[in-house]
Amino acid sequence: MSDIQNLLGETMITSRISTGVPGLDIMISGGLIPGRTYLIKGAPGTGKTTLAMHFAMAGVANGENVLYITLEEPGENIKQDFSKMGFDVYNENFTLIDATPTTEHYVLVEDFFESFAKNLAKLTDAIKEQFRTKRYSRIVIDPITMLKFTASNELEYRKAFLAFVKSMMRLRTTVVLTSENTQVDIEEYLVDGVLQLEIFEREGRLERAIKILKFRGSGFDNVIRPYEITERGMIVYPDKSIV
Ligand SMILES: Nc1ncnc2c1ncn2[C@@H]1O[C@H](COP(=O)(O)OP(=O)(O)OP(=O)(O)O)[C@@H](O)[C@H]1O
Numbered sequence: 001m002s003d004i005q006n007l008l009g010e011t012m013i014t015s016r017i018s019t020g021v022p023g024l025d026i027m028i029s030g031g032l033i034p035g036r037t038y039l040i041k042g043a044p045g046t047g048k049t050t051l052a053m054h055f056a057m058a059g060v061a062n063g064e065n066v067l068y069i070t071l072e073e074p075g076e077n078i079k080q081d082f083s084k085m086g087f088d089v090y091n092e093n094f095t096l097i098d099a100t101p102t103t104e105h106y107v108l109v110e111d112f113f114e115s116f117a118k119n120l121a122k123l124t125d126a127i128k129e130q131f132r133t134k135r136y137s138r139i140v141i142d143p144i145t146m147l148k149f150t151a152s153n154e155l156e157y158r159k160a161f162l163a164f165v166k167s168m169m170r171l172r173t174t175v176v177l178t179s180e181n182t183q184v185d186i187e188e189y190l191v192d193g194v195l196q197l198e199i200f201e202r203e204g205r206l207e208r209a210i211k212i213l214k215f216r217g218s219g220f221d222n223v224i225r226p227y228e229i230t231e232r233g234m235i236v237y238p239d240k241s242i243v
C-alpha cells in the first residue's frame with residue numbers, strides 16, 4: 001500500500017461523527033466512526049432513547065437525512081416528549097417510522113411498515129427499500145430487543161444480525177441500536193461499539209453513569225463517567241468520576 005493510500009485509510013478511520021450528547025464524544029476519542037454499528041444498552045429509564053435522539057438530531061442539524069425506527073414507544077409520544085426538550089423532531093430530514101405493535105394490529109402514526117418489525121431479515125430488507133428513494137446517513141433502531149424473539153433460534157438470529165450489520169456497512173450509514181438487556185448478548189460481540197447506561201443508588205439518591213464497554217478501531221475512556229438527563233436532554237461529564 002502506498003503512503004497516500006495509508007494516509008487516506010488513516011484519515012477515514014480517524015474522521016468522526018458526533019453522538020450529539022455534550023461531553024460524550026470526548027469519551028470515544030472524538031465521536032463515532034462513520035459507517036459502523038453501535039449498541040446502547042441499559043435498564044428501563046436509563047436514557048437510551050434520549051441518547052439515540054441526540055445522535056439522530058446531530059445528523060439533522062448537519063443537514064443529513066436520518067431514519068428513526070421505534071419498535072416499542074409510540075412515535076407520537078416520542079415526538080411530543082422530545083419536541084418539548086427542544087429537539088427538531090418535525091424537521092423534514094427526520095423520518096420517524098412507528099413499528100410498534102398494538103394488541104391486534106400495528107398502529108399507524110406517520111408511516112406504517114409492518115415489515116420493519118417482523119424480524120431482523122425483513123427489517124434489513126425494509127431499510128434497503130427505504131434507501132431506494134432517499135439516502136440516510138444515520139439510522140436508529142429503538143430498541144432491537146423485540147426482534148430477537150422473532151428468531152426461531154440463536155444461530156438464526158446471529159446470522160440475521162451479521163447480515164444486518166454488513167448491509168448497513170454497504171449502505172454506508174451509521175447505526176445506533178438500543179437494547180434493554182444488561183447481560184452480555186450476541187449483539188455485543190457483533191457490533192463495533194457498546195455504550196452502557198446505568199442507574200444506581202448512592203446515599204439515598206439515584207445517580208446515572210455511562211461506561212464504554214467496547215469501541216473497535218479506537219481508544220476510549222475506560223473510566224465510568226456520570227451523566228444527567230435535564231429538560232434539554234443528556235449531558236455527560238467526561239472530567240468527573242463517580243467515586
Ligand atoms: N425534563 C426532564 N428532566 C429530568 N429527567 C428527565 C426529563 N425528561 C425525561 N427525563 C428522564 O429521562 C428518562 C427517560 O429516558 P429515556 O426514555 O431516554 O430512557 P430509556 O432508557 O429509553 O427508557 P425505556 O427503557 O423505557 O425505553 C426518564 O426516566 C426520566 O428520568
Ligand SMILES: [Mg+2]
Binds near residue numbers: 050
Ligand atoms: Mg426508550
